[in-house]
Amino acid sequence: MEYKIAEHIAAMKPSAIREIFKVLVDPEVIALSAGAPDPSSYPEEEMAKLSAEIFAEDADTAFKYGMTExxxxxxxxxxKRMQEKYSTGTDADDLIITTGGQQTISLLTQTMINKGDTIVCEGPSFIGALNAFRSFGANLKSVPMDEEGMRIDELEKVLASSENVKFIYVIPTFQNPTGRTMSLERRRQLLELAKKYDVLILEDxxxxxxxxxxxPVPTIKSMDTEGRVVYAGSYSKVMSPGMRIGYCIANPKIINxxxxxxxxxxVHTNQFFQMVVARYLQTYDIDKHIEEECKLNKIKRDAMLKACETYFDKRVTFTHPEGGLFxxxxxxxxCDSLELCRRITEKKVACVPGSAFSVDEDAVSNGFRMNFSMPTLEQIDIACSRIGEAIREFLD
Ligand SMILES: Cc1ncc(COP(=O)(O)O)c(C=O)c1O
Structure with missing residues (x-):
């Protein structure tokens, strides 16, 4: 039969990077394409202990339906943690648990977007968010970034010339894919501009x-006095992504x-893993856990930066992120990084070309993203030397 797929879903193109990712089934390929913590940082022993306790003491709650919130x-x-440690969210805000931060993005889009409404985002931006926006028929506009994050002069031009802008989507800290952090001044200016044009901010x-x-730079949400910022948080990058536990802090009118x-x-996020995370927060020191993860990640970040300096042609620039995973x-x-990334895969390394993070997927991007948390130190060195070789062959 002829399937009458919804127009905005039918318009979503299979991505060119899928071809690149096909190589990931080959165990010899070194993947710099992921965005997850080092698996050795997962608190496996603690989780095993807490899981056993839950099944022994409160299995009913784990097996029953739970509340959607x-x-x-x-x-x-x-x-409590977000409020006390980061002044993020007030008593006037509500918090719901979501199935990863990804679900906050899609639920807010579903809540706010009529087909054709505009969402403004950073250029480049997180592919999972861009695809969520596209799947609801949003019109996407991107604003270029510099070292301090989204450029406010360019943002104002976009806001002044666009209709029905519902929200501005930003990843202000250790952005995906650039690793950049929006400065405090920019955060203030962003909030002011959002007020001026009366639009929401989705702070991911x-x-x-x-x-x-x-x-540390304060969250945009911590400066929000009028319920203008919807905050998407997640336990994926500080504990484990497979649990699928995220959260959203926002005004109750939006949360409802x-x-x-x-x-x-x-219906609701997996009840069992919500219970495991709750017990973890009650029993262990999550800050200590994050500190340990950071130590591990820093060593890998430094190793990758050193390898970039050693192996990459001087015509290539790379960011020096103060945190994050990229x-x-x-x-x-x-130069077209898609072609370079194809050549890199031939050398059994996978990284993500910049076009994957562009609002206009057909536009040529000269950027590409590398993850340093998943590979081992040895893999980082080998991968960067192969990428360096591919760059030389590509540029010369
Ligand atoms: C910027 C950004 N937002 C949200 C997510 C979604 O993460 P999760 O749904 O695992 O919380 C990711 C994952 O890579 C991300 O990079």
């Missing part, structure tokens, strides 16, 4: 606790609508 102890513990902040150097959307999406490289202006 989330498991109450986890909601309370997360709200899954990496902010993975800081290896420099001073997102809850209706969540009800028809997955280094962003740029070839000279006009």
């Amino acid at each position: 989330g498991y109450q102890p986890l909601r309370d513990l997360t709200k 902040n899954p990496y902010f606790e993975l800081r290896y150097e420099g001073e 609508r997102m809850v209706v959307c969540k009800q028809v999406s997955d 280094i962003w490289c740029e070839l000279p202006e006009g």
Whole structure:
């Protein structure tokens, strides 16, 4: 039969990078393409102990349906931690547990976007968010970034010339894919501009606790006095992504609508893993755990930066992120990183070409992203030397 797929879903193109990712089934390929913590940092022993306790003491709760808003102890513990440690969220805000930070992105989009409404994002930006926006028929506009994050002068031009802008999507800390952090001044200016044009901000902040150097920058949500910022948090990057535990902090008027959307999406986030995370927060010191993860990541970041310096042609630039999981490289202006990444896969290394993170997927990007948390130190060195070789062959 002829399947009458919804127009905005039919318009979504299979991505060119899928071809590149096909190589990942080959165990010899070194993947710099992921965005997850080092598996050796997962708190496996603690989780095994807590899981056994849950099944022995409270199996009923784990097996029953739960509340759409989330498991109450986890909601309370997360709200308290974010409020007390990061001044993020107030008593006037509500917090729901989501199935990863990804679900906050899709629930907010579902809640706010009529087909054709505009979402403004950083250029480049997180592919999972861009695809979520596309799947709801949003019109995407991107704003270029510099060292301090989204450029405010360019943002104002976009806001002034666009209709029905519903929200501005930013990943202010250790951005995916660039690893850059938006400065405090920019955060203030962003909030001011959002006020001026009366739009929401979606602050997606899954990496902010993975800081290896420099001073922490307050969340945009911590400066929000009028419920203008919707905050997406996640336990994926500081504990483990497979648990699928995220959270959203926002004004109850928005949260209530997102809850209706969540009800028809997955009813509630996996109850068992919500309980495990809640018990973890009650029993162990998550800050200590994050500190250990940061130590591990810093060693790998430093190793990758050193390898970039050693093996990469001087015409290639790369970011020096103070945290997070990614280094962003740029070839000279006009070069196509998609072609370079294809050649890199032939050398059994996978990294992600910049076009994957572009609002216009057909536009040529000279950037590509490398992850340093998943590979071993030895793999980092081998991968970068192969990438360096591919760059030389590509540029010469
Ligand atoms: C910027 C950003 N936001 C959100 C997510 C979603 O993470 P999760 O759904 O695992 O919390 C990711 C994952 O890579 C990400 O990079």
